Amino acid sequence: MGEIDPAFIQTPENRPKLCIIEEEGIPVIDLSPLFCSSSSITDPSFEDLVRKIGSACREWGFFQVINHGAPVERRKKMEAEARKFFHQRKEQKNEVRRDDVHVIGYFDSELTRNVRDWKEVFDYTVEEPTLVPASPDPHDHQITHWYNKWPQYPPHLRETLKEYSEKMEELALKLMELIALSLGLAPKRFHGFFKDQTSWMKLNFYPPCPSPHLALGCGPHKDSGALTVLAQDDVSGLEVKRKSDGQWVRVKPRPNAYIINVGAVIQVWSNETYESVEHRVMLNTEKERISYPFFLTPAHYTMVEPLEELVNDQNPAKYKSYNWGKFFVTRKRSNFVNLNVHNIQVYDFKIN
Ligand SMILES: O=C(O)CCC(=O)C(=O)O
Numbered sequence: 001m002g003e004i005d006p007a008f009i010q011t012p013e014n015r016p017k018l019c020i021i022e023e024e025g026i027p028v029i030d031l032s033p034l035f036c037s038s039s040s041i042t043d044p045s046f047e048d049l050v051r052k053i054g055s056a057c058r059e060w061g062f063f064q065v066i067n068h069g070a071p072v073e074r075r076k077k078m079e080a081e082a083r084k085f086f087h088q089r090k091e092q093k094n095e096v097r098r099d100d101v102h103v104i105g106y107f108d109s110e111l112t113r114n115v116r117d118w119k120e121v122f123d124y125t126v127e128e129p130t131l132v133p134a135s136p137d138p139h140d141h142q143i144t145h146w147y148n149k150w151p152q153y154p155p156h157l158r159e160t161l162k163e164y165s166e167k168m169e170e171l172a173l174k175l176m177e178l179i180a181l182s183l184g185l186a187p188k189r190f191h192g193f194f195k196d197q198t199s200w201m202k203l204n205f206y207p208p209c210p211s212p213h214l215a216l217g218c219g220p221h222k223d224s225g226a227l228t229v230l231a232q233d234d235v236s237g238l239e240v241k242r243k244s245d246g247q248w249v250r251v252k253p254r255p256n257a258y259i260i261n262v263g264a265v266i267q268v269w270s271n272e273t274y275e276s277v278e279h280r281v282m283l284n285t286e287k288e289r290i291s292y293p294f295f296l297t298p299a300h301y302t303m304v305e306p307l308e309e310l311v312n313d314q315n316p317a318k319y320k321s322y323n324w325g326k327f328f329v330t331r332k333r334s335n336f337v338n339l340n341v342h343n344i345q346v347y348d349f350k351i352n
């Protein structure tokens, strides 16, 4: 990428102001009570953890976790391999390029809300193959298999990424237990939805950009899955829209921490007790940046709707039920081609 193409230029209201609000930032939560062998659900330290998770989900929709139990070496190894992949020549990366049929792989022209993001991505699904609807058409009931595209170089990328995403899945499911408890549900209430998961991982590579005031590494968006577990390197860029006042707040890189955010599926399951919050990625003129979100997402056949335990006469369902698989494939397509229509989002299913 060199000169900035008009396709990258954000609309004036979305152009980033280059002043940064860091302040106290998003909450940081210590997960060590999870790994204390004597600790049980009724321990005060565990109850305190559940309370902290609940208020972070309610007030921010975002938080960082430390002492999370995911091994640092796997993360370091994965980051080194990811850099090797992105530092190759374009022709080599194009060997695993995503296309209309195989929507998983390498890509350098991703769109968020129809504007190009200044980044390259490589994505893969956790299950191989992953079962999804063959098309976004609601009348088409065919199912298809998504296979990952693995590059020849670096030679061990596949194993390294698989090892890494196994740990991310474990962490994400642990966090889902804490979230369930914080909503007054049984800890494993959500687990069944992920039996035939469509979860996936994305490596985001943001090269330096000559015009960080006009373009974004990733335009403002909300994650559409259940939960995102994100690692970033030591270059900052991620910004979260603070719920209390709508200000963009920078998430300061914290070595080995993970950034967690509530996706739209939890917003619906919790009947809006928790909300998926907008975030974006700012660029800089000097340094490349890498980030790796793991998106925990349910089985394609899941009908996403407010949980019956959380709905009653005083608090009726705020969303109609929708099919996760159809939503997912529609969203994947709209990140790929500019369909000149608004992206499907959970508010399309909101009951007014
Ligand atoms: O690069 C980041 O820090 C965040 C990326 C992101 O929000 C996404 O890929 O959904």
Ligand SMILES: [Fe+2]
Pocket (backbone or CB within 6 Å): 221, 222, 223, 279
């Ligand atoms: Fe995101």
